[in-house]
Amino acid sequence: MKNAAIIGFGCAGYHAAKALREKCPACDIHVYSNTHEAPANPMLTTYYVAGKLPRSGVFPLGTKEEIVSSLNIRLHEDTPVKRVLAEKRAVVLEDGTETVYDEIILASGSHPFMPPIKGLPKRNVYVMRTVDDADLLLNAIHGGISSALVIGASWVGIKVVEALAAHQVPTTMADMAPRIFPTAILPDVADVIHARLEAKGISLLFGRGIDSMEEQEDGIVCRFSDGTSIKTQIVALCLGLRPSISYLDPAEIKINRGVVVDMKMRTSVPHIYAVGDCCEAKEIIHDQYVVVNLWANAVRQGTVAGSNAAGGDESFQGNFTHNITHFLGMDFIGIGDNRAQGDILAYESPSGDVMFRAIIENGKIACINILDNYKISGVLKNYMIKRVLGSDEPFDDKSRVRIMEDPLGRALVDLLETSAASDI
Template identity: 40%
Template sequence: MKKLAIIGFGGAGYCAAAAARECDPDAHIDVYTDTDIGPYNPMLTTYYVKGAIDYDALFPFGSLEEIQKKLKLQVYRDTPVTGLIPAEKAVCLADGTKRAYDSILVSTGASAFVPKIPGWDLPGVFKMRTAADAVHLKKMLEEGKIRSGLVVGASWVGIKVLEDLVERGIDCTLIDGADWSFSIAVFRETADRIQRDLEKKGIKLAFGQMLSHIEQEPDGRLTAVMKNGNRFTADTVAICIGIRPNVGFLKDSGIAMNRGVLVDEHMRTSAEGIYAAGDCCEAYDIQSGEQKNIGVWLNARKQGAVAGANMVGVKREFGGNALLNLAHYLDYDFISIGDVTSCREEDEVYEYEDERYYFRAVRGGGRIKCINMIGTADSNGIVKSIFIKSFENSAAELDVSAVCYLRANGFPESFIEFIGGKIVDRA
């Protein structure tokens, strides 16, 4: 009987266990998790904080007990893995013991990055990644003492945390070290529109402000002090400045890593019998052809499922990531498809703006490089799929039904054409 092990039980770990069990009803599967709760979806945490969903809804696959029974797993709760010895096929646990495996998956995800600057651990300073973070923030907000907040990091997580605060009537300032919001994912022009719309909602913005440290005022409030000397004071400070893959425990393993664990299309690492999936890994990116860490829920699930099948000898491949960032907050939405940093001055730029929509797209080297869209939530899937298809076939076109759908949704014809839609006759 094959002995599998899974380190970390989030979306990637769960999907690996489910795929392995489906492909091999007899395999023995050990799961090591550093929590005592089941796999949850971190992207739902802010929805729980704002009361849009119950706590149980964070757990899309059921409770740990239900999963353990359904998938016949041996789950080691509150058991952080501290090391991996590929040559011995052994996993090291925090209590100093070692356990054997035949093949193993690293699916330890990522953690919110909080730099250890003075004041990072003051009461009222918080981050958002885990179910525990969400419970903590919800409790803090329900106590009703927070009237003002600073969100440091105009990021995909920061904007959702901002929404949690603003929807409770909390006066908020959004701060970032970059010169514009979402600076690594959207064009400056898109950010300008996003920022104008945020200001219309009463949110104060402060960009180009690098956080130095946090001080507590005599009245208990917190002051975020910037490297340029600017000071912002509020009742609470959220630090949302990015994530770090949880791979520190692999440092002596010899496994090839960049920021995350490097994997091939089968989710294999450089060490035999060791796989990785989800936010802790860097998988093939279809746009750059390189391995990249693209931390999104669907990737984690797909990669986990591919790894789980391969771990029991059923060959499956992960088709690749594409950079995709989607934000929905305060009745507003925007999406960035593709890599904004791949765009060059000589590329062809498309821009369109009206009250409802904003589009900016760039084409170069015969294909679309990046698309930013505001207000298009209902149509994002179509645009995303033509972008992905264009990497299989640079002449890929939108089909007639897609063109009609976008037209019916009020997309400008010039944009439809720009992204590969032949304009069909209206008659």
């Protein structure tokens, strides 16, 4: 390989460049970025808005200059890729420049979904993904906001609620789903979180979709499908993400919801790879390929593609959705998929401040909810991955010590040992 192009300079693009450089000290690596910033961690944007991090803290991988120098890459900043001609392996820019590469890695991430809402105003409507999005919301907050409506009770939505609460902005969260974190949470855990949010002054409107919006002189009226409405000064739309792949032609390269890849991160076109939020990754609980937006996936997939593009033979073993979310003084850990069918194991700490739920599907843990104990979630997740991938091995010694040190962990061992789920 003489040269390679990476499209996108986020987490996945950075790790692809790093792996490429490690395997190929002499090749030309061109990175195309539609911003002029260093790779950002999107999950830190809300901490910046909340005032818990300086703006520079959103760029954990280093400054642009440090990265360009240490990886010896050619960074084309503020240079969005307009088209990739897959058959020719050519990258086309807005000015029509066309460059052919030996290898191309697509790492263009995703962007917030903007639904076609009737009357959606052009002003005072925010999303949260990039540092620019965070700047815009923070500017609005500094300008003074009397009320906010966050639409979407998602992982992103709750972090935006928290950031607004940090500035004492009266906030309502709405979703057409009946509860927060609709794809991860079990109903009784949600009930506890809802009660705590309401006690902190957050208003909740669940079970109703947005029907239309109307901009008025003193705010935005949002009308819901059940006929109710509220007036708010700003709206934050946190309704999920869509892969940023408009520069690809689905007639040339296979795309479902994201770019389709195999475990080597290869697309349907030889010498073109896709990584991070723009591709469909392997989800191992239900053995399917879906878009799983996780930082850890972007790290591993970028590394695999970078290495393979340079002649390596690495694989991405797959993952499943898991989130450890700290918000408004609580921690919710959701691992796996709450649509799993099976017996539910339940545990409450004697003091009532820690909850644990697990769904056991076909003898394996398919979904875990933990409220207010994040310490053992990593160990449990790794254990789940092994089991889902077919290992019958119990916890290793280190993990067992970690689990047994924790009061919740000890209770879980008792619980799991009496269920069909475990041979701990």
